[in-house]
Amino acid sequence: MTVDERVIIKKVVEEVVKRINGNGEEAYVPIGISNRHIHLSQKDLEILFGQGYKLTKMKDLKQPGQFAAKETVKIIGPKGFFEGVRILGPVRPETQVEISLSDGFKLGLSAPVRESGKTEDTPSFIIEGPKGSVEKKQGVIAALRHIHIPPTFADKFRLKDKELVNVEIDGIRKLVYHNVLIRVSDQFELEMHLDMDEANAGGISNGDLAKILKG
């Protein structure tokens, strides 16, 4: 029997079990894949690009008000570096770089899996821009996988802000991600964020759908 046939059998079994167990309506969420990127404070932006500097929008991101800037920087760790790391705007109160664990091996540092903004006791690193460089004492994270959810969708599927859910990805590399953080805000568009490692482990492309499994 081929792998394809075995995959078909698994899908049939799952469908049978689902029908036996019964199900309500299912919550599907489009996936956005994040490559390594950096958020800068205005202070660091000015050190790197010059006094009074403002970011130039290259394109809007799906989350309202967020954008990919034209500007990039070089990120340097103890063992390696990445050039052309995209800056995401607008500026934030604190500088934070988000990388995959694979990126961490290349840089020679161990990025903890964290919620955005939780940068206490994370590794130090250096940022180089065209006008200067900054040595940050902390600020490297691997983003905790999460889903941006507007309140209407949250209400419909009884999802709560800060809840952790499981999320199923279908296909030959089918998997279920646990510990996926729900974030609810009327500022959000519906979107699940994964990094490159996570996307590739599931054979996922931008815009693929994830199914939320409650616990």
Add this chain to the structure above:
Amino acid sequence: MTVDERVIIKKVVEEVVKRINGNGEEAYVPIGISNRHIHLSQKDLEILFGQGYKLTKMKDLKQPGQFAAKETVKIIGPKGFFEGVRILGPVRPETQVEISLSDGFKLGLSAPVRESGKTEDTPSFIIEGPKGSVEKKQGVIAALRHIHIPPTFADKFRLKDKELVNVEIDGIRKLVYHNVLIRVSDQFELEMHLDMDEANAGGISNGDLAKILKG
């Protein structure tokens, strides 16, 4: 109804009954993480390293008889290359390079997720060695995640060769991999193989334990 269809139906019924009945003791398996590597035929080895060439063992791998060779090659795709790609020995009937999907992006090719040895209709690539180079018409795969299992362990946990199981990884990046291929042989040591993308998506280090979930 064809024989194949009756076989599939029988397997589905068995699987449904198994899931309804539940399971006994839990099967844990140590994880081995595979970086990109290549298996060479003797013919290709000789083109790359010279007539009559034999691989030099650098270290034994966990699977009996398998070893990492001292020799490495350069792998070239349409958009990029990797130098220092480790050759795993002994030589095989067919040359095959195993990469992650991340590696595929760098090379500029799309590696299908396959069982080892199933290289029909996979991308072409170039191998460079110190004495020559080979253009392969096919042979790039992303390995289907799998578990090597000796017969005693398979019997104890009622695992069958070529069965697909689910595997749970614990931790902050807890997840469940589906479509994990079981391979049973008295030539095998107990070990689950994941690539770098898959390991990082689960926050997994070499030697971490995976729990087999039947269905």
